[in-house]
Amino acid sequence: MRLSGLFWILLVLCAGFTGPARGQGASDLAPPTDLVAADIPNDKGHGVQLTWEPSADASRVQFYEIYRLPYRPPDEGPPLRPEETVDDDWMRVGAVAGGVTAYAQTEGNTTIGAENNPLYVPRDAPTYYRVRARAADGTLSAFTPAVTGIAKGNWFHTQRVNVLVIAFVLGALMLYFIQKAKRGEKIYIRPIPGLSRIDEAIGRATEMGRPILFVLGTGTAAEIATLAGYTILARVAEKTAEYQTPLLVPVNDPVMMVMAKATVKEAYLKAGRPDVYNPDNIFYISAMQFPYVAAVNGLMLREKTATNFYMGVFHAESLLLAEAGSITGSIQISGTDRVAQIPFFVAATDYTLIGEELYAASAYLAQDPKLVGPLKAQDMVKAAILMLAVLGVLEMTVFKTEWIRSLITPH
């Protein structure tokens, strides 16, 4: 009897000590106030942003601890509500240093391995949070009252508007200048040496009676630089159809092969020579870079190609191709958007389309208003970008503000 009495006294004492530590009893550390839980904007819907006012004893606070009610999957019963819980039901999510009064919880995974993830933040359903302060000596404040946060999947990313604006302005200007060009207004375009030599190079191959090689690079059909190569291929094919010069197009991707066949066939039709079109001259070699290059190198030497075009995405093989091509004395015209490979093409081929010039090529080759217009639009946007850069630097230097820079910050 006396023993059990002692036990009870001990238990009460323990409770007395643990009480404040659990935030139930009175504490001399003031809790934070005005806790607000809001949806995190611009996310997929599994994040809640918490903000609060600092504790009145802010100077003593070492950490703010963030707690929440764990997620309960629908098949295990209705979501927990604060009224029906005890302190042990709450889970610590994280803590932030005393000076900080915000915390973001994001968790999109319902499970960890085979277990349910209690920290999952459901979309369009309430999640309950509360916060307390902890002093350096371990004293804990009471909890703030529980608040509800509902994570929402957002339908518009407001910070990505800048990307849309650029795309839209560019698109609109393109359409505008296309209309203008169609109405017969002349748009000046400066010459690019590499492009004006294309006809000459094809003519030379014809004179020598040797084939022309067109390499579309070692990228895939999903890369835009590869697609830009097709525009030039179409033009070259049209010319070779006229002159009846064989055009060899080895490719390294089956999808690219399908596209190359379509392109060349169409070009031969356009030139009125569908009879000379030989589908076997467009062939797949290997999806892998080096065996592809070895085979193309062999092809150059054995077929003695007189003119080689390299247009598209190139990696290390740029110089392997260009050097082997120069052994046979071919005229070589190259173009790529890969910064690292441009130097080798510049050094080892006769003409190089540098970066953007590759994309601009279609406008030059066709002189079609539909293709010249976009070039003008592109230049306008380029000028605008340069202006923005200059203004941004001036603004930051003179006014010490970052308004322009914040406009173009990528998110």
Next chain:
Amino acid sequence: MGETSWVDLFWTTVAALITLAIFSFLYKDNPAFKFVERLWVGITTGYWTMLLYHTSFTDKVVTPIFRQGQWWYIIPSILGILMWFRLSKKYGFLARYSLAFYIGISTGVFIPLTIKASILYQLHGSIRAIEPTWSGLMFVVAFLCMICSLSYFFFSKEHKGLLGVTSRIGIFTLMIGFGTGFGLTVMGRVALLGHRVSFLHDWVQQVVGTVF
């Protein structure tokens, strides 16, 4: 040198002969190189086929459709098979639907990401306050060089007057960039060559050690 098994030696010798055959192309095209070239094309195509079969085909076609009941994966499978019709004269146009899908999606993903990563990031990174220090001065130089280089890429205006000057400075800057790229590359290519040479060196030692 440890004991080397004959099997190991066999395979290493194959590798060494292949290495030598490819190097022989430096002197001139020859049957040994041609042999390796053709063998290589055959083997890589086999390898690539089995790699795609075991990874992408199993994971993205067989598993979703037949094991996970995600029937909608049948759509791209059909589109992929439509591509085969390019070989037919009559139904070649069907391949266009697959291409349309393929190009549409890749281009649509590409546009915003390129604006973000290629344009906005570079622009954002090149804007900062000018400080009256050495590094501030260098920033101004780099900034002006960038503007000049970009001005070289103006296509719809004649490169005369101010644009003539800036584009001239721009093309010089570009050449410095290309020279740098070229100079930095040598190291890597030589490293590869060194690796091949030490492989051949080891092979010779191995052959000598095992045979004699």
Next chain:
Amino acid sequence: MPWYDRVLSIDRRWVYLILGLAVVVPVIVEMHIPVTLSREVQAVYDFVSEVRDGELMLLAIDYDPSTMAELHPMAEAIIRQVFEQNGHLLLSSLSQFGPAMTDELITRIAADYGKVHGEDFVFLGYKPYPAITILAMGSDFRVPFPNDYYGNIVDELPMMAGVHNFGDVRGVVALAGGTAADFWIIYGNAKFGVPVALGVTGVMASDYYPYLQAGQLFGLIPGIKGAAEYEQIADRPGEGVRGIPYQTTSHAVILCLIIVTNIAFFAKRAATRRHSQAISSL
């Protein structure tokens, strides 16, 4: 034919021969030459030294045997460093020829340190289409890699408990010999905000300085020289340091070739000028 014409039109095979000798001789005769250290390599080393005692980093082995000479020493130095610090490693491969090579590397080094697959490191394997794979990894590693390279279910690996996406790793060091490097910047860093450092080949290095300055990369190991630097900082001399002597000789040879070709070029130009002056003075 005057001497300068002969020099300018020399058969390219002589050039090949000279360069070949410049590499072959130092490989056979051993030498030692030290390297100078740079900030961007130190930054990668500092990051890796924080991956200790159960911390996790992603090491992307996105190169294949063709660029192995430059990038393998980096991979080896980083893996050894992490294992020595008892850190955890997640490996992936975005290069078609990479997986077999990565498997060989990690198995060999893990055996040296008694590390176990699934507990101390996980090799996820290869998926084609690097951009798409990185994007998918951003939502969950299990999306592109439901199974690891060895066919185990990723969910069943102890190390992967609670590890879902880039938010759960300290950062990514991507050793890349091709476009994968760009994809890590564009998709990994720009889209998901994971800190990325690159180990690249010497040729690629100059392309990535803008990203370094723009803060899209926190560190960069450029080529075999970078690897040698890393090995020097980590005090773990290996292939990187060993590669320096023939680098020196071959660079010297190329520099000499450039000087010779220009001397001949100017001699020819001077001669042509003299010739045309002589004609015009007639």
Next chain:
Amino acid sequence: MKKQLPMFLVFLCGMIMIVQFVVPHEYSQTLFQHSQDFVIVIGVLALPIGIYSLMKSTVTKARREPKERLYSLITIIGFAVMIIAGLKRDWFTSSTSLSSNLFNYILVPAQATLFSMLAFYIASAAYRAFRARTALAAVLLITAFVVMLRLIPMPEPLSTWNAEFVRWILEVPNMAAKRAILIGVGLGAVTYSIKLLLGIERAYMGGD
């Protein structure tokens, strides 16, 4: 009609993916993942056309020229052996199987060797192209020269000066050049992509 519907499909898919970029909602993420899977599946299923094309050109060559027969046979044997050796996933991933031996002792050395030949080609290209014909060529060759110098041991303070100078080149003019190219390429590629979506560029689709 045979061409308009596919062009519309390009436009539609492209617009959906652009809109997807600014919609962070989970549904949009799911759409994104599926679209990427779809592209992969189309690419994978196109492979048989590639194999067909390769085999066709190999056989044609052998038929036409008797001298080519041995070489053509080699391609076909290589292909067949690798397929059989990799039929099972275990064979494919094991480090002792025939498949991995072919990989390690044929593919790897072949690839590494061809790549290493670039060292010779660089020397040869430098020899032939780096002649100071014009001011531009001179700038190109001098920069390359200075950058390569950093691997040559020189007495102090020359080597420090050179290292500092190379660093300056990398961080100032080189970076400016790279940035300009990146922005230019980005803009050009985006313009080109918009042309693709609008159906202005359609060479790859071919005719009827």
